[in-house]
Amino acid sequence: MKKLILILGVVLGIQSAVKAQMEAVTQEGEIGLAIGAAHYFGDLNTQVHLNRPKLAIGAFFRKQFGNYIAVRVGAQFAQVGYADKYYEDNEFQRRRNLSFNSSIWELALQGDFNFFKFVPGSDEYRFTPYITIGASIFSYDPYAYLDDQKYFLRPLGTEGQGTSAYPDRKPYGSMAFAIPFGVGVKYALNEKMNVGFELLHRFTDTDYLDDVSTTYVGIDKFPPLPDGSPSAGSLLQDRSYEVGEPIGIEGRQRGYSKQKDQFITAQVTLSFNLTSYRCPAPKL
Numbered sequence: 043m044k045k046l047i048l049i050l051g052v053v054l055g056i057q058s059a060v061k062a063q064m065e066a067v068t069q070e071g072e073i074g075l076a077i078g079a080a081h082y083f084g085d086l087n088t089q090v091h092l093n094r095p096k097l098a099i100g101a102f103f104r105k106q107f108g109n110y111i112a113v114r115v116g117a118q119f120a121q122v123g124y125a126d127k128y129y130e131d132n133e134f135q136r137r138r139n140l141s142f143n144s145s146i147w148e149l150a151l152q153g154d155f156n157f158f159k160f161v162p163g164s165d166e167y168r169f170t171p172y173i174t175i176g177a178s179i180f181s182y183d184p185y186a187y188l189d190d191q192k193y194f195l196r197p198l199g200t201e202g203q204g205t206s207a208y209p210d211r212k213p214y215g216s217m218a219f220a221i222p223f224g225v226g227v228k229y230a231l232n233e234k235m236n237v238g239f240e241l242l243h244r245f246t247d248t249d250y251l252d253d254v255s256t257t258y259v260g261i262d263k264f265p266p267l268p269d270g271s272p273s274a275g276s277l278l279q280d281r282s283y284e285v286g287e288p289i290g291i292e293g294r295q296r297g298y299s300k301q302k303d304q305f306i307t308a309q310v311t312l313s314f315n316l317t318s319y320r321c322p323a324p325k326l
Contacts, residue, residue, distance in 0.1 A: 074313025
């Protein structure tokens with residue numbers, strides 16, 4: 043009986059020591075990578091189709107404040123693009139025949155909230171869903187191809203930006219702001235490493251992510267080249283001539299300026315925990 047009590051005491055002592063050791067290790071944060079796909083929504087993708095995903099990769103540092111709340115700094119590279127030709131059942135977009143691509147570089151500050159207590163290395167608290175919201179700044183520069191040649195659209199002023207005929211249409215910049223909002227899940231593989239999945243939607247403050255926003259300004263606003271041939275701006279501001287009769291009459295709708303462009307990323311994450319050790323308080 044004494045031996046049984048002694049063995050039980052040793053086992054309980056070991057368990058208590060292990061528990062104290064785990065409690066002494068504090069998760070300070072995470073550093074990680076993300077990879078997945080990005081998609082754009084806007085004047086060329088008005089019905090939220092998800093049929094043209096492109097590459098998205100990122101890196102982040104997450105500072106943990108307890109087991110539920112964290113602040114994150116992240117950097118992201120994403121490619122987005124779309125074309126009117128993907129809307130075969132929309133006659134307006136088929137005739138408009140515009141397209142674009144753009145590379146996005148983003149820097150974001152976000153706050154994360156875990157629904158469950160998250161303690162890497164613990165069997166009981168190794169999984170949690172979470173929500174995240176923040177603010178970001180990103181660069182973008184839409185471009186399109188004409189006769190296999192790449193043209194950046196912003197300096198062309200395809201909607202009369204920067205011209206004397208449309209003084210109210212200022213050239214749009216290459217930087218914009220966004221509000222990232224999303225959900226995710228993460229799972230601790232062990233005390234050092236986590237995997238997860240995150241879906242993040244950006245509400246931006248620009249309607250020119252795709253270089254389409256307001257109305258046509260007419261081909262006469264794009265003077266021909268010195269040799270008399272049409273300029274790249276005149277050919278790219280209205281590409282309806284490629285599929286039929288040109289429709290780019292001045293004042294006719296080209297885009298919808300009352301709704302800003304948006305984009306999302308869906309990514310798998312891999313992160314490594316940053317921990318610190320504190321001596322457990324002695325029990326009196």
